[in-house]
Amino acid sequence: MGCKGSTIPIFCAENVPAAIRGGLVMSWQMWTAFGIWLGTCANLAVKDTGAMSWRLQLGSAFIPAVPLLIGTYICPESPRWYIKKGRYRNAYRSLQKLRNHEIQVARDLFYIYAQLRMEATLTNMDTNYAQRFIQLFTIPRVRRATLASFTVMLAQQLCGINIIAFYSSTVFVEAGASVTEALFASFGFGLVNFLFAFPAVWTIDTFGRRTLLLFTFPQMTWTLLAAGLCNLIPKHLTAHLALVALFVFMFAAFYSPGEGPVPFTYSAEVFPLTHREVGMSWAVATCFFFAAILSITFPPMLQAMTVTGAFGFYAGLNVVALVMIFLWLPETKQRTLEELDYIFNISTSKFMAHQCFRVLPWWFKNWVFRMKVGPCPSLWAFEGTAQSDAFIEKVKAQEKERRENERQGNERRASQAQ
Structure with a gap:
């Protein structure tokens, strides 16, 4: 799971053109949501098989894994990886499969080569994995990318999606549903999570990664808080379960086009090629580490705080994540992996000052006071x-x-x- 999460977004980001990179890289997350939904389908299919149902649930994951294994042998290797290893002929052949015209192939081959030469002048290329890991926190340009990827990966866990994904049946049983009703509600949650990931294929490269997050996090905050407060409705009323399910589904609908696909897409593109594999490994490790903490802490939190308190707590963490994204996450929409080097060479303090003293006042003037003050001021x-x-x-x-x-x-x- 960890190897897959680290490798696939990097592989996609290195292979696709900048203009459509976000939409294609996020398809990994979209089909992950599809797999989660298939898991809820499997749970429903084997719910009446008795003591062996859990074995059938686990074994059902083998079915889609076989065609995926075969498909990996069809994919061309990353041309950036070939060039990094000095295998230029192989890189050219790989690009021929990934681009529409020979001119595009030659252009991108030279572009990647020139970028690697530039990175070689800025970074010692003769380093091992441990040294490059230390450089994630010591080289200023790489350190800013590390902070941004850490922020967006941490935000994915702070938003609270996995307390529902991991414990959806428990949440619905707490809301008064029977076991079968809880499984059907989990099925609905998985379906909403998958279907609402489709808009991000278009919006992630038009509205941008940062814009999607800044829009969806406030929506996730109030829907999660509403779902928690609906647990205060007496359980004998039909409205109790219906409203809890409604707001949980709305929460998933806002999560899927925003914080669902953005973290892995963003983390795969912000690091220079010299540190991309170790940087993405760090980002994925951050995500899964906090996912593990969440899965361990939520059951006792549920007992101590009830569903209302737990959902309210994570609604507050959504606000914390929103502030972190606003201060530390530059936009990367439709930028080549090479142009991102310039963006992340801007100091964190300068970026934060720009957000607080130029972007935030512009937002209030433009959207709150409805003043026509022109386009949003840009830092680059x-x-x-x-x-x-x-x-x-x-x-x-x-x-x-x-x-x-x-x-x-x-x-x-x-x-x-x-």
Whole structure:
């Protein structure tokens, strides 16, 4: 599980173009949600088989694993990994399978090679795994990526999704459902979690990773709090179970396009190639470590605080995660893995100051007071990209100058003809 979580997002991020990287990398999370839903289907299918039901539940995971194993032999190796090992011919062949045209292949081959050469001038390439792990916290550019990936992975556990994913049947039984009703409610939770991951295929590369998180975390906060408060309704009323299930499903619907796919996509793209494998390993270890803590602590928390208290506690942690994301998570939407080096070379203090004293006032003026104050101020701009305001103005100025020159030329030709 740990190897899969570390390897697949990196493999996807290194293979796909920047413009669609988010949508394709997050498909891993989408199909993970599909697998969780299939697990709830298996639970329903074998619920009446008696003492051997748990064996059938575990064994059912073997069925989809076989075609996945076969499919791995079809996938081409990462061209970035080939170039890192000096196997340029293999990298070229791999890119031929991943790009539409030979020109794109040659362009990306040179782009990756140039990026590796630049990284070699900044980092000692002759290091072992332990040394590169230490460099996650000592090299400023890598340290900022480590902080960002740690934040987004920790937020996935702080939001409370796994207290429902791990203990959904327990939560619904506490809400007054029978065992069968709890299994069907868990089935519904898994289905919502899967279906609402589909919008992120489009939104993650249009609205962006950071924007999705800043929008969905407040929604997860109030839906989780509402689900907890609905447990105060007397259990003999139908509204008790119905409202708990409704808000839990709404919570899953907001989680799936935001904090569901973003952490692994984000962590796979923020590290330089020299530290990508160790950085992603650190990020995944962070996620699974806190998932383990959550799974151990939730049952005693449920006994001590009841469902209402536990859900309220995690609703508060959603607010903490929202603040951390706002202060420490730069946007990476549609940036090449090479352009991200520039973004993460900006100091954390400068980024935090920009968020607090420029972005936050702009947000209040634009969305609260409804003042038209222009686009959100940006801390960086890349020459030659459509996202750069300076570049857009430059193109407009050049077009205006071209039209003026064309008009003057027409006037001169007209006067000469007369």
